[in-house]
Amino acid sequence: MTGFAALLARDLRLVWRRPGDVMVVLAFFVVATVLFPLGIGPETNLLARIAAGVLWCAALFASLLSLDRLFATDYEDGALDLLLLAPWPLELAVLAKCLAHWIVTGLPLAMLAPLMGVVFGLSGEGLGALCLTLLVGTPTLSLVGGLAAALTLGARRGGALLALLALPLCVPTLIFGAAAVEAVAMGDGFVTHLAILGALALMALATLPWAIAAALRQAGE
Amino acid sequence: MKPASLDVTGLSCRRGGRPVFEGLSFGLAGGELLALTGRNGSGKTTLLRALALLVTTVTGEIRWQGEDVVLDRETWRRQIGWLGHLDGLKGDLGVRENLAIAARLRGEAPDRIDQALAAFELEPLARREVRTLSAGQRRRVALARVASTHAPLWLLDEPLNALDAPSQAALRTTLGRHLAAGGLVIAATHAPIDLAGARILELGR
Numbered sequence: 001m002t003g004f005a006a007l008l009a010r011d012l013r014l015v016w017r018r019p020g021d022v023m024v025v026l027a028f029f030v031v032a033t034v035l036f037p038l039g040i041g042p043e044t045n046l047l048a049r050i051a052a053g054v055l056w057c058a059a060l061f062a063s064l065l066s067l068d069r070l071f072a073t074d075y076e077d078g079a080l081d082l083l084l085l086a087p088w089p090l091e092l093a094v095l096a097k098c099l100a101h102w103i104v105t106g107l108p109l110a111m112l113a114p115l116m117g118v119v120f121g122l123s124g125e126g127l128g129a130l131c132l133t134l135l136v137g138t139p140t141l142s143l144v145g146g147l148a149a150a151l152t153l154g155a156r157r158g159g160a161l162l163a164l165l166a167l168p169l170c171v172p173t174l175i176f177g178a179a180a181v182e183a184v185a186m187g188d189g190f191v192t193h194l195a196i197l198g199a200l201a202l203m204a205l206a207t208l209p210w211a212i213a214a215a216l217r218q219a220g221e
Numbered sequence: 222m223k224p225a226s227l228d229v230t231g232l233s234c235r236r237g238g239r240p241v242f243e244g245l246s247f248g249l250a251g252g253e254l255l256a257l258t259g260r261n262g263s264g265k266t267t268l269l270r271a272l273a274l275l276v277t278t279v280t281g282e283i284r285w286q287g288e289d290v291v292l293d294r295e296t297w298r299r300q301i302g303w304l305g306h307l308d309g310l311k312g313d314l315g316v317r318e319n320l321a322i323a324a325r326l327r328g329e330a331p332d333r334i335d336q337a338l339a340a341f342e343l344e345p346l347a348r349r350e351v352r353t354l355s356a357g358q359r360r361r362v363a364l365a366r367v368a369s370t371h372a373p374l375w376l377l378d379e380p381l382n383a384l385d386a387p388s389q390a391a392l393r394t395t396l397g398r399h400l401a402a403g404g405l406v407i408a409a410t411h412a413p414i415d416l417a418g419a420r421i422l423e424l425g426r
Contacts, residue, residue, distance in 0.1 A: 005325075088328060
């Protein structure tokens with residue numbers, strides 16, 4: 001467990017030393033979502049209806065934006081070899097790196113999204129649902145994106161390929177995340193949606209670390 | 222604890238359908254250094270990576286203290302201090318920070334760092350960020366990282382690269398101390414390592 005904590009602390013410290021990388025992602029999220037009201041015009045009803053989908057899509061793109069560096073930096077400076085040679089399971093190392101990614105992108109995105117929801121005229125409950133679904137859904141995005149990042153290590157044009165691999169796998173999370181906010185707008189509960197998002201996250205947690213570790217071992221050869 | 226011993230029998234590796242090396246057998250006991258020599262592309266790096274189980278297309282047997290290393294990979298990885306052709310350092314972290322984190326990633330106490338920094342004359346640079354260092358200084362930090370581990374077997378890929386004469390002497394002193402303490406070293410190298418009792422395995426003949 002010390003190795004897990006050490007790796008998590010290292011990745012967070014690296015982000016702390018270069019906060020610009022995270023700021024760019026959050027700024028992208030803000031700018032991308034603000035463009036929609038500007039493009040569509042001040043039709044409050046229409047904006048409120050598409051808000052959930054737009055915010056979820058923007059969060060998805062924003063979290064993908066930072067994922068191509070998730071393993072690439074370690075691959076380029078040789079630190080990946082040290083992780084492969086650490087005397088504890090690589091799956092845990094993968095989990096530590098994905099957790100670090102979630103803390104610096106998923107978590108701030110979930111906090112920022114309700115603020116952007118105000119721009120779209122979402123109701124108070126809608127904002128709460130948006131924040132909660134993002135909190136439960138973004139870990140899946142980090143893990144799925146982690147798999148795509150590991151598979152595209154060392155590939156040319158890895159960034160585009162990464163998006164192409166990860167986006168289809170994120171569709172279920174996107175559907176239930178956006179649907180939860182719409183359900184609240186219709187006056188229904190969103191517990192079912194939240195439960196399904198949680199189930200998706202747990203499924204990703206139970207399977208993807210092994211797949212990512214296998215991909216990293218392949219890349220390390 | 223049993224004395225450290227490494228036995229390799231019939232190690233072969235194929236990459237891209239072509240054999241890199243075939244039927245390699247050698248043994249190494251505590252206090253011994255094996256220098257891997259050979260031309261570019263003769264498989265020195267691949268052999269080091271195969272010994273560390275980083276390459277999977279390998280047949281043959283690697284035994285550590287009589288036990289097949291494939292049976293308990295984590296114990297085997299604990300025995301290895303690794304220096305690849307990349308330094309494995311984080312540019313945004315300081316010299317001492319890098320070493321401390323590397324030790325914790327191996328699950329070891331960071332208690333040999335001062336000694337390792339002193340051995341490679343890195344104390345004045347201990348707080349500097351690694352990205353501000355020269356290539357040779359970085360290599361010294363990477364070597365200090367290996368020296369600060371508790372691992373008995375050091376696998377070094379071109380350890381003399383980018384090192385100036387005083388640093389090469391420091392490396393020889395450190396290697397000598399490690400061997401005297403019963404450690405093992407396998408180093409891929411172009412330049413002669415000039416250490417008493419070093420054995421040589423020439424690849425690609």
